[in-house]
Amino acid sequence: MTSGKNSLPVEVQKLIIAFSSLPGIGPKTAQRLSYFVLSQNKEETLKLAEALKEVKENLGYCKTCCFITSDKDSENCGYCYEKESEQICVVENVIDAITIEMSGIHKGSFHVLHGAISPMNGIGPEKLKVEELMKRLNRGETKEIILATNPTLEGEATGMYLNKIISENYKNIKLTRLARGLASGTDLEYSDFNTLSNAFQNRTSID
Amino acid sequence: MKTPNKHLKGIITRCTNYKESDRIFTLISDDGIMKFIARGAKKPSSKLSGHIEPLNYVALYYRPSKSLNSVSQVESIHSFLEIKKEYNLILKAQYMMELAESLFSENDDNSSILSLLINTLRNIHNSKIPTLDILIFEFELLKHQGFGISIFDCTNCDKELERSDHYFSSNVGGFYCTTCFESKRLLDQSVKVTVGQQLILRTIARKNYKDLISLNLSEKEISNCRKLIQNSIRDIIGVQLKTVKFSDL
Structure with missing residues (x-):
């Protein structure tokens, strides 16, 4: 009899490999999850399998705003129809759009880039949904672009790149970005130079 | 016995988000290339958050570990803002x-x-x-x-x-x-x-x-x-x- 992982049935080995492909899941956790799936009753496991299948078969990304949609074949998703396209908030990921949407602050539409420029990971502007954004701007309905990329090095680089190409090609579109500075609940003592510099530059008068 | 904290200076080259609010980052220092985990660094109220960014020259204190070294304190020396x-x-x-x-x-x-x-x-x-x-x-x-x-x-x-x-x-x-x-x-x-x-x-x-x-x-x-x-x-x-x-x- 062989010992170790190779002695496991092929189906279990496949499941372990599949789980370890998920972010944050290492081989040990993948094994633990696989044994949990084995111990679960059939109905529960099939529910999970069905949910995974449905997500991949029925959902896709909107060709206009690149947000998740169930109308993956149509040009505009329901979300694009509902929202005004005069003001577009550009975000890195779907989760960022959902966070802003849940706050109820932004009334316009979104554009999801699906990442940020990261040369260290070989990600350039061509790998983001920038072309789709340009197509939207070509329609001439947009008056303002709000750059809501993360205040990280990659997010800032993405914002600068978009600022450059939009200001060069679309002179009538107003470009804004989310304010930078001190976050609520932070201690001034522990703030970094970048945050402090931004906070000073973007200081406001007290009315 | 608890391992004493160590001190190091270096430039952060890469950062990745890990789990709910942690960040894993790579530091190049006099001692070579090392990886660290900053627990809770993604939270806005974290004392570490703004300092742990690529292209920051930092001084840090960490607890050596067999897997990832965990940082307890980070301070920016130079952020290369220009x-x-x-x-x-x-x-x-x-x-x-x-x-x-x-x-x-x-x-x-x-x-x-x-x-x-x-x-x-x-x-x-x-x-x-x-x-x-x-x-x-x-x-x-x-x-x-x-x-x-x-x-x-x-x-x-x-x-x-x-x-x-x-x-x-x-x-x-x-x-x-x-x-x-x-x-x-x-x-x-x-x-x-x-x-x-x-x-x-x-x-x-x-x-x-x-x-x-x-x-x-x-x-x-x-x-x-x-x-x-x-x-x-x-x-x-x-x-x-x-x-x-x-x-x-």
């Missing part, structure tokens, strides 16, 4: 960090490479030709790590090179004199280098950086020199760096 304000400079800085990462030695003293990187990053935003600063950085880094390019003599016969066009081979990391080149018939492995390009490399090798400005160099000449060095780097580390294509923007 670089972070310009898209092209960010790309160039990322290239230099990846290059330094790939040529850092594990057990040797890396303090001089770290100082070279910090000094280049400190000066690049004031430079009239940033690509020239990168060329000097690449050249000096290779030299420091023992892969210096032989510029003054033929790599085959050791004879001093005359003032004329010569062929450069990235495989051997130097030039061939005309006689050796013709006898070896190495045309397919070598690149022809003009007298002007050789002059740039010689001036850098002599550390006469001020003379470089008086040479009125064009971007194209610098770019051609950088291609030679980049081919050598690719041959040394065995792969093309991901950031190379962005560094010329």
Whole structure:
């Protein structure tokens, strides 16, 4: 009899490999999850399998705003129809759009880039949904672009790149970005130079 | 027994989000390349959050561990804000960090490479030709790590090179004199280098950086020199760096 992982049935080995492909899941956790799936009753496991299948078969990304949609074949998703396209908030990921949407602050539409420029990971502007954004701007309905990329090095680089190409090609579109500075609940003592510099530059008068 | 905290200074090159609110980051320091985990660093109220960013020169305290070292305190020494304000400079800085990462030695003293990187990053935003600063950085880094390019003599016969066009081979990391080149018939492995390009490399090798400005160099000449060095780097580390294509923007 062989010992170790190779002695496991092929189906279990496949499941372990599949789980370890998920972010944050290492081989040990993948094994633990696989044994949990084995111990679960059939109905529960099939529910999970069905949910995974449905997500991949029925959902896709909107060709206009690149947000998740169930109308993956149509040009505009329901979300694009509902929202005004005069003001577009550009975000890195779907989760960022959902966070802003849940706050109820932004009334316009979104554009999801699906990442940020990261040369260290070989990600350039061509790998983001920038072309789709340009197509939207070509329609001439947009008056303002709000750059809501993360205040990280990659997010800032993405914002600068978009600022450059939009200001060069679309002179009538107003470009804004989310304010930078001190976050609520932070201690001034522990703030970094970048945050402090931004906070000073973007200081406001007290009315 | 609890392991005592250790202190380290270095530049953060990469950051990745981990779990709900943790960040894993890579630091290049005098002691080599190390990975750390900053627990809770993604939370806005975290004392670590703003300091743990790529391209930050930081001082940190950490608890050594068998897996990932966990940081308890981080303080920025220099954030290179001038670089972070310009898209092209960010790309160039990322290239230099990846290059330094790939040529850092594990057990040797890396303090001089770290100082070279910090000094280049400190000066690049004031430079009239940033690509020239990168060329000097690449050249000096290779030299420091023992892969210096032989510029003054033929790599085959050791004879001093005359003032004329010569062929450069990235495989051997130097030039061939005309006689050796013709006898070896190495045309397919070598690149022809003009007298002007050789002059740039010689001036850098002599550390006469001020003379470089008086040479009125064009971007194209610098770019051609950088291609030679980049081919050598690719041959040394065995792969093309991901950031190379962005560094010329």
